Amino acid sequence: MSTFTQYQQKATAALKRFKDNPTTHYIAGEFYASGNTYTNTTPIDNSSLGEVAEGDESVMDRACAAAADASREWQELPAAQRKKLLHRCADHIAARAEEIAVIETTDSGQPIRFMKQAALRGAENFRFFADKISEASNGHALYQPTHTNYTMRTPIGPVGVITPWNTPFMLTTWKIAPALAAGCTVVHKPAELSPLSASLLVEIAAEVGFPDGVWNMVHGKGEVVGKRLTEHPAIKAIAFVGESITGSHIMRQGADSLKRVHFELGGKNPVIVFDDADLQRALDAVIFMIYSLNGQRCTSSSRLFIQNSIKDSFIGELKKRVAHIKIGHPLDPHTEIGPLIHPDHLQKVINYIDIARQEGATIACGGTKCNLGDNYIMPTLITDANNKMRVAREEIFGPVLTVIGFDDEQESIHLANDSEYGLAAYLWTNNTGRIMRLARTIETGMLWVNSENKRNLPSPFGGVKKSGIGRDGGDYSFDFYMETKNVC
Ligand code: NAD
Numbered sequence: 077m078s079t080f081t082q083y084q085q086k087a088t089a090a091l092k093r094f095k096d097n098p099t100t101h102y103i104a105g106e107f108y109a110s111g112n113t114y115t116n117t118t119p120i121d122n123s124s125l126g127e128v129a130e131g132d133e134s135v136m137d138r139a140c141a142a143a144a145d146a147s148r149e150w151q152e153l154p155a156a157q158r159k160k161l162l163h164r165c166a167d168h169i170a171a172r173a174e175e176i177a178v179i180e181t182t183d184s185g186q187p188i189r190f191m192k193q194a195a196l197r198g199a200e201n202f203r204f205f206a207d208k209i210s211e212a213s214n215g216h217a218l219y220q221p222t223h224t225n226y227t228m229r230t231p232i233g234p235v236g237v238i239t240p241w242n243t244p245f246m247l248t249t250w251k252i253a254p255a256l257a258a259g260c261t262v263v264h265k266p267a268e269l270s271p272l273s274a275s276l277l278v279e280i281a282a283e284v285g286f287p288d289g290v291w292n293m294v295h296g297k298g299e300v301v302g303k304r305l306t307e308h309p310a311i312k313a314i315a316f317v318g319e320s321i322t323g324s325h326i327m328r329q330g331a332d333s334l335k336r337v338h339f340e341l342g343g344k345n346p347v348i349v350f351d352d353a354d355l356q357r358a359l360d361a362v363i364f365m366i367y368s369l370n371g372q373r374c375t376s377s378s379r380l381f382i383q384n385s386i387k388d389s390f391i392g393e394l395k396k397r398v399a400h401i402k403i404g405h406p407l408d409p410h411t412e413i414g415p416l417i418h419p420d421h422l423q424k425v426i427n428y429i430d431i432a433r434q435e436g437a438t439i440a441c442g443g444t445k446c447n448l449g450d451n452y453i454m455p456t457l458i459t460d461a462n463n464k465m466r467v468a469r470e471e472i473f474g475p476v477l478t479v480i481g482f483d484d485e486q487e488s489i490h491l492a493n494d495s496e497y498g499l500a501a502y503l504w505t506n507n508t509g510r511i512m513r514l515a516r517t518i519e520t521g522m523l524w525v526n527s528e529n530k531r532n533l534p535s536p537f538g539g540v541k542k543s544g545i546g547r548d549g550g551d552y553s554f555d556f557y558m559e560t561k562n563v564c
Contacts, residue, residue: 078409079409080408080409083181083188084407086175087178090179091182091272094116094125094272095124095125095126097126098126098128099116099126099129099272100275101135101293101294101295102275102278102282103138103139103293104139104142104145104289104292105287108129108135109129110129112130112131113128113129114127114268115127115128116269119184119406119414119416120182120451121449122449122450122451125182125183128268131296132300132301133301135296135301136301136304136308139292139293139305140263140305140310140311142289142292143261143262143289143292143310144234144261144310145289146290147231147261150231150260150261150287153287158257158259161256161285161286162203162205162206163202163203164284165280165286166199166200168280168284169198169277169280170199172276173195174192175276176245176273176276177191177192179273179276180244182272183244183271184241184269184270185370185406185414186242186243186370186406186414187406187412188407188411189410189411190368190369194243195245197246197249198246198250200533201253201533202249202253205253205256205257205553206257208550208554212259212558213228213229213558214229215229223564225564226562227561227562227563228560229258229555229559229560231259231260231557231559232258232260232312232313232557232559233310233312233313234261234263235255235260235261235262235263235311235314235315236262236263236314237252237255237262237263237315237316238265238302238315238316238317238318238326239265239266239267239274240267240317240318240319241267241268241270242270242374242417243369243373244270244271245273245276245277247317248274248277251264251315251317251548252264252291254554255315255553256286256290258553258554259557260312260313260557261289261291263292263293263294263305264292265295265296265301266295267298268296269418271295274293275295298322307329307330307332307333308333311335312336313556314330314336314337314338315338316337316338316340317341319471320341320342320471320497320542320543323337323545337545338538338545339544339546340538340543341374341539341543341544342499342543343374343471343497343499343500343543344470344471344496345377345379345500345520346381346492346502346518347361347362347379347380347501347503347504348482348488348492348502348503349362349381349382349383349390350485350488350504350507350510352505352506352507353506353526354526355386355393357504359393360528361502361527362377362380363394363397363401364528365502365528365529366378366476367455367475368412370414370475371413371473371474371475371476372416372417372473372474374499375499375522375529376473378472378476378477379463379480379492379495380478380479381482381488381491382482383482383488384483387479391479394441394457394477394479395440395457398441398442401413403446403448403455413453413475415450415452416474417451418451419450419451421474422474424474425474426444428466428467428476429458429467429476431465431466431467432461432465432467432478435465435466435467436465437458437459437460437478439457440457440459441454441455442454442475443458453474453475455475457477458477458479459479461478461479463491465478485514488514489517492518492519493518493519495519496541497543498519498541499520499522499538499540500522500523501522501523501524502523502524502527502528502529503518503524504526506526519540521536521537521540521544522539533549534549534551535549535550536548536549538552
C-alpha cells in the first residue's frame, strides 16, 4: 500500500494535465471544447483543479446526434466484437487503477482507503456485462398449440446516463457497461462537482477504440445540458442516479418524448438491531454503513432502530467507536472520513444538526465542523430522537446517525416503514422466523440480513417509494436498456 506522501505525489502528477488544459467534452470520437468553462475545485481545500468545459443545449444536441448516428453500427457489430471492446475497456481501467483512485479522491473528497477499489470495481462492471453480451438478446418460448410464439430483446437505442458527485467513477461504469453491452449508444452527463473521472473514462474509451459516437460525454449544468439530454427526441431512455427531486424534474422533462426512465434516488435507510443479534458484528456494520464514504452514500444506514432492552449499552459502545474515527486528508490511507463535497453541502448537514437540537434531540457525538478545513465535519451521533423529527425523515447525505429505540417487532416494522424512502434496509437478529416476517413486510428494494451492504452484480439493485424506479444488475439492466419483442 502506498503512503500518504506517495499518494500525494501520484495525485499531483495525475492532476497536472487537468490543471494545464481545460477538461473537454467527448463527442463522436473527438475531444471537444465548447468555449465556456467553469472552475472545478477540490473538496480538500476548495482550491482549483482546473477549468472544465461547460456545455450548452447545442453541445448536447451534437452529442445526441452522434449517439443516434452510431446506433445502428453498434447494434449490428457482432456480439463477440462488442465483448472484446468491453473487456479491453476493463483491462485499461485496471491498468490505471492508482491514477483513477487518486483523481477520484481529490475530486470527490472520498477517502483513498475506499477509492482504491473504485477502478477495480469499475473494471469488474465492464467484465461482468461483457460476459453477458451473448445472452442479452435471449427471450422466452411461449408455446401455443396453433402458433409458435417467442420473444427476443433488441437494444432500445441511444440512451442518456446522468450521474451524481458522490462516487462518480463506480456509478458511471455501473450504468454505461450494461448499456453498451445491450447494444445502446450512450451520452453521459457527469455531475458538475466531481467531473474528472468521467473525463478519464472517455480517454480510456478513445484508447480502447469504441466506434465514434458510441460513447459520448458532455460536461455542464444539470438544468442546462442534463435537461436537454432528458428532452432530446433521439434519446430513448434515461438512466439517472441522484436526488429524488431531480428524478421528478427528469420525469416531467422527458414526458413529451415519452422517455423510459430508470431512477436510483435518495434513501433514509433503516438498520434494525434486535437484542438477540451478534452485537459486535452489528456494531461494526452500523459504524461502517454510515461513517464510510463520508456518509455520502445512497445506501447509508442513517436511521438506527435499536431494541430498548439493549439501547443504552449499544449507544455507549457506539460513542466509544465514533470517538476513534479518523478524520483527515482523503489521500491519507489512515483517513476514514474526508472532506464533504462542498462548503454548501457541509452547511446543509450542519443545519440538520441544528434542527435536531431545536426539535429536542441530543447530539451525543460530533455535531460541529472540524478545524481541518472548510468542508470537514465531525462524525455525528444523534440520540433521544424520534421518527417524526426531520433528521429521521430527510436525507442528510453526511456522516450523521440518528438513533431511535423500539420495544418489539411490530414497532420496528412500523418505524422502518414510516418513511417516504425505501432503498435499502439492514436487519440484525438471529431469529429465523423474524427474518422471514421482516423480509416480507419491510418496504425496501434491498434488505441485508446480518450483513452490511455487499455487492453482487447479478442481484437487482434499486429502491421503492421515493428511492427509485426500476432495477440494475445482471439481466435486470438488460430489461431496461432493451425492448422485448414478441414474434408469433
Ligand atoms: P442531483 O440530483 O443534484 O444531481 C445528479 C445529477 O443530475 C447531476 O449530474 C446533475 O447535474 C443532474 N441534474 C440536476 N438537475 C437536472 C435536471 N433538471 N435535468 C437533468 N439532470 C439534472 O444529485 P447529487 O447531489 O449529485 O447526488 C446526491 C444524491 O444522489 C443523493 O440523493 C443520493 O442518495 C443519490 N444517490 C442515489 C444512489 C442510488 O443508487 N439510489 C446512488 C448514489 C447517489
